[in-house]
Amino acid sequence: MNGHWLDRPAVQWTLRILLAGLFGYAGFLKIAQPLAFADGIATFRLLPAWMITTVAVALPVAEILLSALLLAAWRRAAALGLLVLTGVFIVALLSVVARGIEVNCGCFGPGGPTSGWLELGRNALLAIALGLVYRHELTKQSRANAASPAGAS
Amino acid sequence: MRLVNRVSMLRGDLGLLAVIAAVSLIGGFLLNLRPGAGVPFPYMAKGQRLAVEVAAIPGELAPGSPAQPVEFIEFAEVRSASTTALFIDARPSLFFRTGHIPGARNLARDRFREMFLAQRAELETAREKPVIVYCGNAQCEDSILVAGALRDLGFSNVRVFKGGWAEWTREKMPEEQA
Numbered sequence: 234m235n236g237h238w239l240d241r242p243a244v245q246w247t248l249r250i251l252l253a254g255l256f257g258y259a260g261f262l263k264i265a266q267p268l269a270f271a272d273g274i275a276t277f278r279l280l281p282a283w284m285i286t287t288v289a290v291a292l293p294v295a296e297i298l299l300s301a302l303l304l305a306a307w308r309r310a311a312a313l314g315l316l317v318l319t320g321v322f323i324v325a326l327l328s329v330v331a332r333g334i335e336v337n338c339g340c341f342g343p344g345g346p347t348s349g350w351l352e353l354g355r356n357a358l359l360a361i362a363l364g365l366v367y368r369h370e371l372t373k374q375s376r377a378n379a380a381s382p383a384g385a386s
Numbered sequence: 387m388r389l390v391n392r393v394s395m396l397r398g399d400l401g402l403l404a405v406i407a408a409v410s411l412i413g414g415f416l417l418n419l420r421p422g423a424g425v426p427f428p429y430m431a432k433g434q435r436l437a438v439e440v441a442a443i444p445g446e447l448a449p450g451s452p453a454q455p456v457e458f459i460e461f462a463e464v465r466s467a468s469t470t471a472l473f474i475d476a477r478p479s480l481f482f483r484t485g486h487i488p489g490a491r492n493l494a495r496d497r498f499r500e501m502f503l504a505q506r507a508e509l510e511t512a513r514e515k516p517v518i519v520y521c522g523n524a525q526c527e528d529s530i531l532v533a534g535a536l537r538d539l540g541f542s543n544v545r546v547f548k549g550g551w552a553e554w555t556r557e558k559m560p561e562e563q564a
Contacts, residue, residue, distance in 0.1 A: 267418060268496075271425045272432060282428035289425050290414030291407070298406050310399040314406060335525070371395065378391050 253300040260296030276336040309370035316363040439499035453533035472512040476532035488562040495528040523552035
């Protein structure tokens with residue numbers, strides 16, 4: 234059980250607190266100004282109008298819920314959920330960089346145009362951190378299952 | 387056995403995520419009902435929302451050609467020489483209050499109708515005068531949108547200072563706070 238240093242409880246708690254704080258903060262900023270976030274999504278020129286509204290209203294709530302769950306119960310599912318969201322952001326940013334268009338990602342509330350490469354780097358770091366949390370929780374549960382009488386049978 | 391275990395865990399996680407997605411969707415749309423928050427469904431771009439606001443202003447619309455840009459030097463000259471020109475700050479009120487070009491009026495793109503109607507009497511006197519609109523920086527589009535709205539409302543001499551507040555402060559020009 235005492236394997237890699239990345240699996241130490243202190244490291245995992247630190248990662249989870251940082252990630253939950255970051256995604257929760259981002260979610261609250263978007264909820265405070267949903268129209269500005271919708272305008273940011275529109276700059277990506279990827280989604281139809283009805284979907285822009287749907288994403289603009291639902292995504293911040295999802296970020297806050299998943300952040301809360303990352304600190305409490307269902308950490309593995311929360312890490313997976315945030316990992317999927319980050320993956321979607323990365324794909325969207327890659328398409329922006331490929332098309333050479335200027336966007337305002339709206340990731341942390343309204344603001345001016347953001348650099349696609351900078352956002353990609355930030356999201357890649359987040360994906361790595363979330364991957365570490367997810368892998369840790371998955372391994373922990375696998376071991377627990379294997380150790381339980383049902384898992385051993 | 388280990389793979390079966392992991393697939394079973396993944397299935398459970400995805401089920402939970404589906405529930406979270408549903409709760410987020412319902413919660414998000416409920417939050418969107420709160421006053422002043424509403425993202426229109428379907429989404430309308432800034433220009434479309436402004437056009438709706440302009441159409442709701444009583445009076446005749448006279449769509450004009452797009453406003454021409456004005457560079458910093460010319461803008462500064464017009465500002466120091468002209469006593470009749472009207473300067474419009476198209477940024478949200480919060481930014482305007484923090485700092486703006488001395489003498490400028492705030493006609494924020496996101497509250498255009500309300501602010502236009504509140505200042506209508508003073509603005510009407512500038513219908514034929516030079517009007518220069520600016521926003522945050524060269525990338526923002528609020529100045530272009532507000533200039534277009536003013537032209538639609540019959541203001542015949544509207545131009546856009548593209549560099550906006552960023553260029554004004556970069557050149558260390560005087561500021562005013564509301």
